[in-house]
């Protein structure tokens with residue numbers, strides 16, 4: 281059996297996304313800036329796509345800026361908010377310890393440039409606390425950036441409440457919503473969001489396209505100098521096929537949101553219940569405020585990497601944490617921020633589902649993972665060491 285359970289890293293393109301992209305690749309080759317009919321044709325399609333994306337977020341089309349990826353949208357939003365803050369003498373930013381590297385590394389660069397960043401702790405459940413946010417806001421705070429859904433453990437932050445605090449204090453609020461848009465309801469008005477990043481390939485659109493939502497009252501400066509594209513703020517001829525495909529994929533995801541969420545949540549809950557039966561295991565992140573598709577576990581006494589290789593041999597594509605940090609031997613910064621000891625954080629497994637997965641696949645995962653974990657433990661010196669201090673959970677009676 282083959283199971284793709286790494287949808288938080290990237291998703292397969294949907295038929296809808298491909299159907300929107302292929303004719304655009306073949307026929308919509310006009311440059312949207314050209315005045316002739318081929319140009320106008322592409323421009324109208326672009327306008328429709330912008331409107332569709334805006335509608336899914338409860339935004340206005342002019343508040344949507346297409347970008348090359350989610351990372352670019354994060355970089356743009358944070359860099360711009362910092363620049364606007366610095367103009368008013370405000371050089372303090374608030375974020376948290378479990379952000380994606382697109383956010384964390386942008387903040388690191390700003391710190392080198394003289395900004396001060398407060399990283400809110402996330403507690404064992406992976407959630408930021410509103411009272412701690414309130415206490416961290418200062419006169420010179422120019423930006424709060426907190427992700428909507430965490431890509432490693434799936435926790436959903438109290439975005440609406442965080443946004444309300446920021447509104448009350450007059451501080452800009454950006455959220456990296458790459459794992460939220462297309463997965464759970466997102467409404468920039470109701471959620472009090474000023475800026476939001478999204479990425480197509482996390483909801484069945486192709487890689488290499490994303491968007492930044494920026495509230496119309498905010499005067500964004502140009503991010504890429506060039507032509508008049510994206511209201512002059514992000515030059516470069518628009519990636520029409522990718523943008524149309526992303527709009528179609530997002531529209532489809534939003535139309536089927538409730539149905540997909542119910543289906544994915546049922547699979548997720550079965551996975552969590554099954555994996556919890558493995559001795560010395562723990563499920564990471566708050567059980568209640570959790571995205572439908574992300575399951576994160578730690579198994580004591582084993583290495584996440586060996587677990588992944590064995591699962592791969594069994595046909596299961598999973599991840600130890602985020603795709604971006606794999607390849608490095610350091611345990612995930614997210615799991616460490618939950619207060620987890622290094623040796624346990626090493627034995628992590630992330631399974632991320634989408635609406636294309638099936639209960640049969642979940643059953644297969646639940647048949648494979650406990651066996652692989654058991655086998656690896658039998659070869660693990662760390663596990664042997666642990667057995668000196670506890671009864672062997674695999675021994676009967």
Ligand SMILES: *Cc1c(COP(=O)(O)O)cnc(C)c1O
Pocket residue numbers: 288289348349350351352380382427429430431456458459479480481482488489490
């Ligand atoms: C995938 C991801 C990104 C990066 O998006 P790209 O389009 O791959 O650049 C940013 N933030 C989060 C939370 C993500 O999961």
